[in-house]
Amino acid sequence: MPLPAPAPAAARRTSWVRRALFQVHLWTGLALGLYALAISVSGSLLVYSPVLGEWTHRDLRAVPLEMVEGRVVVTPAEAVARVAAALPGRPLLNVQVAAAPHRAHVVGLLEQSQYQVAFVHPVTGAVSAPVHGRGAVLGWLDRLHSNFFSGRPGRVANGIGALLLVLLSVTGIVIWWPGRAGVGRALRVDWRAGWKRVVFDLHHALGAWLLVPVLVLSLTGAYFTWPQITRDLISRVSPVTRAAAPRSRAADDGSPVVSLDTVIARVRQANPADTALRVDLPGGPTSPYLLVSSAHADAGPRQSTMTFVDRYSGETLEVRHGSQARTWGDTLVAWLPPLHSGHFGGPVVHAIWAVLGLAPAVLFCTGFLMWWNRVVVPRRRRGRRR
Helix, strand or coil: CCCCCCCCHHHHHHHHHHHHHHHHHHHHHHHCHHHHHHHHHHHHHHCCHHHHHCCCCHHHHECCHHHHCCCCCCCHHHHHHHHHHHCCCCCEEEEEECCCCCECEEEEEEECCEEEEEEECCCCCCECCCECCCCHHHHHHHHHHHHCCCHHHHHHHHHHHHHHHHHHHHHHHHHHCCCHHHHHHHCCCCCCCCHHHHHHHHHHHHHHHCHHHHHHHHHHHHHHHCHHHHHHHHHCCCCCCCCCCCCCCCCCCCCCCCCHHHHHHHHHHHCCCCCEEEEECCCCCCCCEEEEEECCCCCCHHHEEEEEECCCCCCEEEEEECCCCCCHHHHHHHHHHHHHHCCCCCHHHHHHHHHHCCHHHHHHHHHHHHHHHHHHHHHHHHHHHC
16 A cells, blocks of 8 residues: 655645644743733723722712802812822822812822822812722722733733733634635534534634734733834834923013913813813923813813913913824824723723623633643543553
8 A cells, every 4th residue: 555645845844833833822821821811801891990980989079969059169279289288298190170069179199109089078178088099999900900010010011911912813813724715614613512612613713703802902002011112113104293292481570370270261161062171280390281171081082172271371382182193103003092991982882892801811711721621631531540
């Protein structure tokens, strides 16, 4: 009986490459397992952080309407002054202006290098202790998702993990590719088969269907670790411009800083439809007030108006509407944060992003079960026979 003809050299090389990529995919996936679970579940929950955050500190965010009827309420300037007096030594960064008289002004500050907020009672002016703006649970999830509670080293590790997820996605799709004739079958799950086959089909089919979402979430996640490197890479294809903020002109006669309340009143008058307003406080002698107004609190840069105001004269230095994207590169950079967080669109987009965010966790679980059934279980059986 004649021996089978040896495989062509090209086929042997392809087979060797696929086996090597399989090993890379397998061991990278096992090593990233807990990371994928943590980053995936926390990210999906944080999609709803703006909504869930409004339910935290409800007793601090507002008081009953009857409490403010006929009473003089605390102004934003008074709120900032009261926080500065009650919490000395903390750098004050911004104030979220109350949208209604019965709601509290919220002053952002640095507390032990962490961004926190203090609520100012609209009637009494009492200042709360610094807390995470969206509550302890969401704050815990945010720190887990951003840097694993370890500052810059954790953020760098997170960025490396995101790039390894990209590697997993690329090696996975190469291993998965069944050829043109087999694509249709490889994209389906045979639910009538045994559970092991269902797990196999789920891992392969979901990996193919979710390739683009996983790549988008991973690459946009890496952006938060290396924003400048990402901008530099994008600028090689399309320029990324950055408009410098205008500067306040320091008064030579020692005239006082213009009242924050006056500045806010002017911007309110210019943008009457905007109910949400945040004021970034000047950080230096030539820094201006930056007032960011929008129709609702969750609006991103594309739906907001930024007004720069001279802190001494009260003169409006510049008004920017939307993202001010001048190039394709500017547009891409502006979209990176919302594409990662899902904080754009409405409830439907949020639901889609929350589900897609679970993709790495589902792929790890199905991949782990495949490895366990194929490798661990047979080894344990052989060990028992001995």
